[in-house]
């Protein structure tokens with residue numbers, strides 16, 4: 001397969017944007033791209049994916065995080081989880097639930113830093129509603145909610161009324177036997193149900209892949225095209241597995257940054273104009289440029305210096321610092337999406 005033929009296809013159909021619906025590659029081509037095993041072809045792939053990203057996205061989004069609670073009702077726990085109470089001494093370990101004023105303080109710090117978007121994760125519909133209400137009533141921040149499958153239709157209606165911007169429900173893998181093995185306390189169907197409801201209420205849907213957990217390249221291709229063919233999707237997070245100590249998967253090898261970048265690039269060719277997210281704890285904070293070189297348009301789990309709480313990433317305790325992320329985006333000649341006036345004030349102060 002001639003990788004550069006994809007860019008010709010892109011150039012030829014720019015005027016009618018035909019490829020927005022179909023994507024720039026089909027399943028067979030995606031699988032061939034996943035099988036790339038040499039740097040020359042990888043660099044070509046990253047080049048094309050970045051060209052496509054730059055055509056649609058003039059700025060790189062930065063998303064911060066508030067963890068509302070780690071008291072997860074799913075039992076047994078997911079085998080890789082280091083986030084829920086009691087799962088990993090490297091994680092939060094002790095149960096917590098932020099009070100309203102703690103959510104407010106985190107939102108205030110994020111807004112003050114110039115960041116424009118926040119992801120609020122928690123462990124119940126009530127967590128998601130409380131966080132959205134506090135953030136939307138007090139701050140000018142875009143809000144993504146992620147409480148996995150723990151959302152009822154009523155919760156989603158309420159979130160819509162509170163003007164939530166995005167609801168994330170990651171299917172993680174659509175290989176059913178792998179899903180059942182890694183997530184024995186959950187049903188894939190429940191996550192699919194939430195994604196369908198998010199689309200039903202016209203809220204932007206984010207749904208991502210957890211990779212490096214034993215899935216095949218065919219599984220990844222099937223997953224990406226399942227999302228493409230069944231949902232109206234606004235964001236795909238690509239999360240590489242990164243082991244947490246004390247969990248049943250602590251000795252499984254981390255998913256390499258190159259593998260994550262390759263998946264990001266292929267996702268960009270399937271979904272040319274959407275937000276493709278790389279999470280700093282899974283790619284590793286010092287390696288976010290891999291994601292940017294591969295066509296990501298959003299770096300998530302970015303924490304400003306004025307953040308008031310202890311924070312541990314989902315997938316890995318390390319998170320990226322805002323100042324470093326801005327520097328790394330700019331080093332590549334890309335433009336971070338920030339409230340620059342606030343960011344300059346924040347830089348002076350901290």
Ligand code: SF4
Nearest residue numbers: 072074077078081084
């Ligand atoms: S990964 Fe999410 S759903 Fe699974 S146990 Fe951890 S917090 Fe609960």
